[in-house]
Amino acid sequence: MSRRIAALAVSILICAASTGARAGDPGSSGFLFLRLGNGARASGMGEAFTAVADDATSMYWNPAGLASIDGVELNLSHSEWLVDIRFEQISVVNEMLGGAVGLSFTGLFYGDLDRYGSYPSLVPDGTFSPYDFAFSAGYGTDILPNLAVGAAAKLIYEKIDFESATSWAVDLGVSHRSMIEGLTLAASILNLGPQAAFVEEKFYPPLQLRAGAAYRYDEPWVRGSIIAATDVVFPNDGDAKIHLGAEYNYERYISVRAGYKSNYYVQGPTLGIGVNYRNLRFDYAFMPIEFDLGDSHRLSFTIRSPGP
16 A cells, blocks of 8 residues: 555544535545544533633634633643544643733644555555644733634644645634623634645645534522533535533532534534542543444543632
């Protein structure tokens, strides 16, 4: 199997997890690892997180959410994905410059794959270890008491055997706390960037427009809070997707989450749980994947240092 076929095989694994039931224009997007989400909290809520975003993972979902962070926050996420694929993420946000500045790293590691030459052969000619990564820097701030905006820029790199591709993209976001108490409306455009090339194939980053709403209900009788959220996602190479999510927080100690991702070929319901202790939070999400591809598990650990 040639290097180009190996690259195609790896891409198919990612497409199986991230695209919808029908493709608008197959092959028009690359760097598809940028669609795999960030953080176990959002994953447990079915990734309906555009209007919820209020932690370090806002760097991924909606950079306007950075404006809601006080002090310093660090999020570490680990995912066990399809086959033996590992998905690692680090996000850190610091309140400064009239808002908050964030940095993040995303890395997708496929493990060792056999290398075959261009001639027919049943014996591999060594191994190679493909990987993708992205570095992001962002800023979010309140421009009005009820309106926040944010932006982030990212450098993207992909390497498969001896071939590689490099590009960049930007994310833009806005979040509005409406006149209805507890209701937040938000939107973000992610992975807006120029055309890149891998060997002879040209493609754009996986652009998507997200529009979301979240309603937070706080009352003494529920002994905590309930969040209900929904996102509509418009990718540049497929049909629109709908995400639904809910979170119940019991007295800020225990969180239980559930969600659903509609119009995805191999994805649907999600479940999650979170545990808070002082300035520490542990989150877990379970994301079943159909057709025996192997379920996905995501773990996150968050450390917060509140501001003065």
